[in-house]
Amino acid sequence: MYRKIEEILYSHYEKKNKINRLKNRLSRIDNRIKVLKQDIKECNIEMQDTMKSMDYSKNSRNSNKVSIIEIELERAFNVLEKRIKTAYHNKYKLINRIRDLEKRIENIDIVLNELDEEELQLVEYKYNDKYGWIKISKIQHCSTATIYRKKDKIIEYLSNELIK
Structure with missing residues (x-):
């Protein structure tokens, strides 16, 4: 019985420490989301260096064409949106893991608080x-x-x- 209680206590404090580590990761993810949203808001994007220059030949003059810069901007914004979506996905996975661990340690916390x-x-x-x-x-x-x-x-x- 002594060994079982010790295992429960070691496991309890390991879970508490893991919750703290996960909350730190959650904070970093929130910061990353904030930075990505700020990048979108301020149009803080990087363009590829391999963009072609404008072609002024007679064959390429068409007012319906989308410029290379517009295509590159759209690509860059899509990349940022994908990063935000991934960060939100990771955030909600972490929140669920934290809640699960908190449920597991709740009963032991109640008993320990009676000491x-x-x-x-x-x-x-x-x-x-x-x-x-x-x-x-x-x-x-x-x-x-x-x-x-x-x-x-x-x-x-x-x-x-x-x-x-």
Whole structure:
């Protein structure tokens, strides 16, 4: 039972850390979308260097033809629109992953919040920060035996609450 609770706690904090990383990625995607929209708004596009010059021969004079610049502008805007669409797709996939992870950790968060502050700190040192028991005892200014007693009490409480 002890090992099962430890696995649950390690997994819980790994998921919390993953949520933070995903939220950082989401922020970067939002910034990318903002920049792409700004590029479209300000016509900040790059033209290909291989554009041909205008042909002024008699055969090519036709008022219905679309200019090479217009074709190139349309191509550039299509590229930007495609990038925005891809960024939005990635954004919504990330949002769904974050929500899924948040649902998974919700029950354990509720149980952990019922611990007092010192017990919760001990759990975070061990399972989030991955400190050893000796280091935790030094941080909390008590003996290692006291830390082990607290740990046993917490594990027993969590096993009663989480594994029924």
